[in-house]
Amino acid sequence: MGFLSFRGGVHPPHFKEATTRLKVEKAKEPAVVTIPLQQHIGAPCEPIVKVGDQVKVGQKIGETSAFVSTPVHSSVSGTVKQIARMLTPTGEAVCIVIESDGLNTVHENVIPKGDISNLSGKEILSIIKDAGIVGMGGAAFPTHVKLSPPPEKKIEEIVLNGAECEPYLTADHRLMLENPDDIIYGLKAMMKVLNVTKAYIGIEDNKPDAIESMKRAVEKESGIQVVGLHTKYPQGAEKQLIYACTKKEVPSGGLPMDVGVVVNNVGTAAAIANVIKTGMPLVERIATITGKGIKDPKNLLIKIGTPFKEIIEQCGGYNGNPGKVIMGGPMMGLAQYTDEIPAIKGTSGILVLSQEEARLPEPKPCIRCGKCVEICPAFIQPLYISAYALQNMHETAEKYNALDCIECGSCSFICPSKRPLLQSIRVSKREIIAKKRKTK
Amino acid sequence: MDNRLIVSSSPHLRADDSINRIMRDVVIALLPATLAGIYFFRMGAVKVILAAIIAAVVTEAVIQKVRKQPVTINDWSAVVTGLLLAFNIPATAPWWLPVIGSIFAIAIVKHTFGGLGHNFMNPALAARAMLLASWPVPMTNWVTPGADAVSTATPLALISGTEAAGQALPSMVDLLIGNVGGCIGETSAILLILGGVYLIFRGVITPRIPVIYISTVAVLTFVLGGGFSLQYMIYQVLAGGLMLGAFYMATDYASSPVTPKGQVIYALGCGILTSIIRLYGGYPEGVSYSILLMNVAAPLIDKYTSPRVFGEVK
Numbered sequence A: 001m002g003f004l005s006f007r008g009g010v011h012p013p014h015f016k017e018a019t020t021r022l023k024v025e026k027a028k029e030p031a032v033v034t035i036p037l038q039q040h041i042g043a044p045c046e047p048i049v050k051v052g053d054q055v056k057v058g059q060k061i062g063e064t065s066a067f068v069s070t071p072v073h074s075s076v077s078g079t080v081k082q083i084a085r086m087l088t089p090t091g092e093a094v095c096i097v098i099e100s101d102g103l104n105t106v107h108e109n110v111i112p113k114g115d116i117s118n119l120s121g122k123e124i125l126s127i128i129k130d131a132g133i134v135g136m137g138g139a140a141f142p143t144h145v146k147l148s149p150p151p152e153k154k155i156e157e158i159v160l161n162g163a164e165c166e167p168y169l170t171a172d173h174r175l176m177l178e179n180p181d182d183i184i185y186g187l188k189a190m191m192k193v194l195n196v197t198k199a200y201i202g203i204e205d206n207k208p209d210a211i212e213s214m215k216r217a218v219e220k221e222s223g224i225q226v227v228g229l230h231t232k233y234p235q236g237a238e239k240q241l242i243y244a245c246t247k248k249e250v251p252s253g254g255l256p257m258d259v260g261v262v263v264n265n266v267g268t269a270a271a272i273a274n275v276i277k278t279g280m281p282l283v284e285r286i287a288t289i290t291g292k293g294i295k296d297p298k299n300l301l302i303k304i305g306t307p308f309k310e311i312i313e314q315c316g317g318y319n320g321n322p323g324k325v326i327m328g329g330p331m332m333g334l335a336q337y338t339d340e341i342p343a344i345k346g347t348s349g350i351l352v353l354s355q356e357e358a359r360l361p362e363p364k365p366c367i368r369c370g371k372c373v374e375i376c377p378a379f380i381q382p383l384y385i386s387a388y389a390l391q392n393m394h395e396t397a398e399k400y401n402a403l404d405c406i407e408c409g410s411c412s413f414i415c416p417s418k419r420p421l422l423q424s425i426r427v428s429k430r431e432i433i434a435k436k437r438k439t440k
Numbered sequence B: 001m002d003n004r005l006i007v008s009s010s011p012h013l014r015a016d017d018s019i020n021r022i023m024r025d026v027v028i029a030l031l032p033a034t035l036a037g038i039y040f041f042r043m044g045a046v047k048v049i050l051a052a053i054i055a056a057v058v059t060e061a062v063i064q065k066v067r068k069q070p071v072t073i074n075d076w077s078a079v080v081t082g083l084l085l086a087f088n089i090p091a092t093a094p095w096w097l098p099v100i101g102s103i104f105a106i107a108i109v110k111h112t113f114g115g116l117g118h119n120f121m122n123p124a125l126a127a128r129a130m131l132l133a134s135w136p137v138p139m140t141n142w143v144t145p146g147a148d149a150v151s152t153a154t155p156l157a158l159i160s161g162t163e164a165a166g167q168a169l170p171s172m173v174d175l176l177i178g179n180v181g182g183c184i185g186e187t188s189a190i191l192l193i194l195g196g197v198y199l200i201f202r203g204v205i206t207p208r209i210p211v212i213y214i215s216t217v218a219v220l221t222f223v224l225g226g227g228f229s230l231q232y233m234i235y236q237v238l239a240g241g242l243m244l245g246a247f248y249m250a251t252d253y254a255s256s257p258v259t260p261k262g263q264v265i266y267a268l269g270c271g272i273l274t275s276i277i278r279l280y281g282g283y284p285e286g287v288s289y290s291i292l293l294m295n296v297a298a299p300l301i302d303k304y305t306s307p308r309v310f311g312e313v314k
């Protein structure tokens, strides 16, 4: 089989050995969970419980009428102790703190929703929305929004992302091995919502067992194709993945739906299957806890709201003094100020780097080696954009297509002068977008 | 947790590439040819090479000290410049010639334009051009390799008949291994290719510039250079510093385009200019001037070859 790919990209070391062969374990029950009312871009939820209320597993505790948003649910049964602004992995947000009674009593509304063959696309969409399902790859974008393209955009196919191109992470890999049927079930639900008959599942070729497992699962399905992808970062980036699977190029500044494609993560598909089959909304997820700074790396099924600290303790605790605690992978993950923050829907992993690994390299002058241009998957020229960004010449940066940057970090990764390219490009992007808003 | 966590913008993982590694790789790639140069031209080569490297490193250190910048001589880039300059000087040259060349390369070409990465011309080549213009006689005093060096001409001068007519052409094998008259480092084609392949293998350079440059010269000299003579073409390709120029000089990061398309145009330009100078100009070598000219054009080429952005409709 010829493996498919995109142009550009880098080959960071995989670092997946520590956890690829470890079965997903259920994490210890948290005594207290802290559930943020905002876990992604879009509108925050309003709390619909009060301090002192009794809540059950799967009970809705926050919601909003805004479209680009999803409700949040309790992951434990117990008492609401506090509702206040607190630090979360993505910044400060209002959080609901619930003390568990340890009983895990399930809420009455949590009942199986029937089979997809009996449900209409509309019904499935509202189940997905109600269950608070978001993209499980890390960005946590509300799934029902992705599944509601405007009527003039004809969707032809779904691409399911099983690339897991971030080094270290193995959560999706384990899911594809341990629960391929749920992924297919969820995918079929999405296909019904969008009324499409064609889907691809893209998986990097460094996971041959996952490709095998998914192929077996789709044997009897028509219209679903498992594609092996060349192992290269950022193979799992939306536009690059679409290109690899379908050879369609999403227009610059456009969205996947502009070429008739919707991309979702394999974890998202499994979460959809779970809510349809059991009625349980998104209250837990698989995360890879790994890195040199962790004694005993694991793939854990964690409840949303469990503190990082507790999760890390279950993995043997820190190996020496930690240098960096990152939510997500090393290429796009978010470095955290503390471990006293809760796991959220987008926590695909917790990566702890040793102090030595975390030390920031000292930037040297650009030697114009051209490597960043060579590898940029968006085909832009990071060295120039970054240079203009550093001189506050954001208009020139825009002319060099700064907005096309997908923030994959490949340029900063490859630069032999260790220049913080992406960091400066981000600044420019923010400035350009802010200015556009103003002039609108 | 009693220590403070480091918080920074992603990515949190960096390749282990560094300027030092790249420059060290260039030195490693040049070592076989350096040793061959020393073997063929004996003490003369040792003297020129040492003088050029020491002068380059000292100049860089002094300039950075005076300007109160961090001294970066341990990034090996001054060593590379010195060594490349020495490769472009005959072994018979007096010791002060490479010294002046290195000072010029580092002080004028590199540092007045802002240091590493900002030189718009290849420092070693610019210095060679300067030396050739100022001291033409010692810069072209070629000798035969070996201990009993006698005055000779370079293979290209021989084949174009401009000098020393009547002397026998060196054999193809001698040309390949470098047993011919010429500058210290430009004679052994095979060792220069070996080093070039190493650089490609290590990811320091892409094959784009050297391959296109050399093929262009091969094709043009074959077609235009006197009746489709294969022998003439091979001579043109193996002699006269083309290998040195194509693998190590034209690929200089700062003075060549960064866009892939730009690099293609640049390499084509180098090849065309070299062929024209050799075939129609009065000067048998042509490599260094072609590269210098294309260096000057590089920023312009870059400007007009911005890659098509992913998903952009033109």
Ligand code: SF4
Pocket (backbone or CB within 6 Å): A365, A366, A367, A368, A369, A370, A371, A372, A373, A382, A383, A414, A415, A416, A417, A418, A419, A421, B258
């Ligand atoms: S990779 Fe770094 S040194 Fe090379 S051109 Fe880009 S910014 Fe400059």
Ligand code: SF4
Pocket (backbone or CB within 6 Å): A375, A376, A377, A378, A379, A380, A381, A382, A404, A405, A406, A407, A408, A409, A410, A411, A412, A421, A422, A425
């Ligand atoms: S410029 Fe943006 S898209 Fe290109 S490599 Fe850098 S982070 Fe990735």
